[in-house]
Amino acid sequence: MTRVGIVGGTGYTGSELLRLLVGHPQVEIAAITSRGEAGTDVCDLFAHLRGHLSLRFSEPSPEALGDCDLVFFATPNGTAMRMVPELLGRGARIIDLAADFRLKDAALWERWYGMPHACPELLEEAVYGLPELNREAIREARLIANPGCYPTAVTLGLAPLVEAGAVDPTWLIADAKSGVSGAGRKAATGLLMAEVGEGFKAYSSAGHRHAPEIMQNLAALTDQPVQLTFVPHLVPMIRGIEATLYGRRAAAGLDLQRLFAERYADEPFVDVMPSGSHPDTRSVRGANLCRIAVGEQPGGVVIVQSVIDNLVKGAAGQAIQNMNLMLGLEETLGLRGVPLQP
Numbered sequence: 001m002t003r004v005g006i007v008g009g010t011g012y013t014g015s016e017l018l019r020l021l022v023g024h025p026q027v028e029i030a031a032i033t034s035r036g037e038a039g040t041d042v043c044d045l046f047a048h049l050r051g052h053l054s055l056r057f058s059e060p061s062p063e064a065l066g067d068c069d070l071v072f073f074a075t076p077n078g079t080a081m082r083m084v085p086e087l088l089g090r091g092a093r094i095i096d097l098a099a100d101f102r103l104k105d106a107a108l109w110e111r112w113y114g115m116p117h118a119c120p121e122l123l124e125e126a127v128y129g130l131p132e133l134n135r136e137a138i139r140e141a142r143l144i145a146n147p148g149c150y151p152t153a154v155t156l157g158l159a160p161l162v163e164a165g166a167v168d169p170t171w172l173i174a175d176a177k178s179g180v181s182g183a184g185r186k187a188a189t190g191l192l193m194a195e196v197g198e199g200f201k202a203y204s205s206a207g208h209r210h211a212p213e214i215m216q217n218l219a220a221l222t223d224q225p226v227q228l229t230f231v232p233h234l235v236p237m238i239r240g241i242e243a244t245l246y247g248r249r250a251a252a253g254l255d256l257q258r259l260f261a262e263r264y265a266d267e268p269f270v271d272v273m274p275s276g277s278h279p280d281t282r283s284v285r286g287a288n289l290c291r292i293a294v295g296e297q298p299g300g301v302v303i304v305q306s307v308i309d310n311l312v313k314g315a316a317g318q319a320i321q322n323m324n325l326m327l328g329l330e331e332t333l334g335l336r337g338v339p340l341q342p
């Protein structure tokens with residue numbers, strides 16, 4: 001059994017890690033941290049875990065996590081980078097669900113995240129944990145940068161087109177929508193039901209920190225420059241991301257349905273739907289799955305729709321997929337759950 005620790009166990013991604021890991025046959029949850037709930041029985045906070053887990057929250061410290069083989073950070077951006085060097089030194093492997101190790105350029109990271117990076121020397125070593133792009137490197141990694149939720153949906157939707165030169169990579173648009181759990185479990189006026197319910201709006205249209213992450217991903221797939229317009233929206237649902245993606249056709253005659261079907265044929269967690277489908281966030285709720293449909297309108301505009309559960313394929317499920325690869329386990333272990341319906 002692999003002993004794992006979770007830093008940030010009271011948040012939405014931390015509790016989703018718990019939900020999935022209690023059913024994982026090769027993992028023992030050895031430590032879970034919270035500064036606000038240290039000493040509390042996990043099941044007193046999360047009644048859905050009663051009968052599945054017997055553990056108390058502890059303060060986050062290298063000592064509390066010292067004998068873990070692998071540590072997940074489900075903490076705000078800028079937290080993991082302060083503890084990771086010491087934990088790596090103690091021999092632990094790390095999966096950070098936040099953005100601390102996603103961008104390779106420390107100056108770019110500082111510009112978007114508003115603080116200097118605490119350990120820029122680790123950025124080169126960190127492996128971006130999107131298995132559909134980086135599977136072999138993930139197997140060997142000590143430190144995984146788990147992708148952002150929007151970058152997962154958008155990158156998986158655009159990657160086949162950019163790799164194949166099927167669209168102009170300097171003209172890409174991602175119109176993405178997220179449920180409110182994407183903003184975390186913090187108390188904030190803008191996230192109150194009366195503020196979010198029965199409404200729908202864009203945010204960060206002048207620039208969102210996930211745009212450089214997505215462009216970094218796509219730039220690795222082509223020799224041409226990449227330019228993406230990315231606009232996120234907050235919709236009144238709890239889980240789910242839907243990204244409608246637009247590109248201008250570059251290679252005439254290429255069968256796009258076949259391109260996507262072949263690209264993802266061996267991927268256990270990507271479902272390419274039949275032409276004309278409209279993937280629904282409800283069809284992936286609770287599951288480690290990205291469903292994609294590709295189509296085209298007259299005038300050569302390619303349209304891809306990509307849906308994920310932001311807490312699963314967009315965060316905790318993907319982190320466990322990465323863990324399975326790092327530990328040499330079957331990639332799908334603990335992740336075969338069927339989506340919820342309704």
Ligand SMILES: NC(=O)C1=CN([C@@H]2O[C@H](COP(=O)(O)OP(=O)(O)OC[C@H]3O[C@@H](n4cnc5c(N)ncnc54)[C@H](OP(=O)(O)O)[C@@H]3O)[C@@H](O)[C@H]2O)C=CC1
Nearest residue numbers: 008009010011012013034035036074075077098182184185
């Ligand atoms: N929500 C989502 O859909 C997704 C989130 N992410 C990323 O994952 C990370 C976690 O997100 P989410 O679960 O939504 O966040 P939440 O705000 O819901 O939870 C944050 C957790 O981190 C702990 N924490 C906060 N500050 C610190 C600190 N300085 N040191 C140690 N622990 C701390 C909190 O507990 P306490 O304060 O008690 O210690 C809490 O358990 C974020 O970086 C987020 O951007 C990535 C993909 C999707």
Ligand SMILES: CC(=O)N[C@@H](CCC(=O)OP(=O)(O)O)C(=O)O
Nearest residue numbers: 098099148149178179180182183
């Ligand atoms: C709805 C909502 O607010 N979503 C978050 C994205 C959360 C996330 O996954 O961002 P990082 O992991 O990169 O911090 C946002 O737009 O900030």
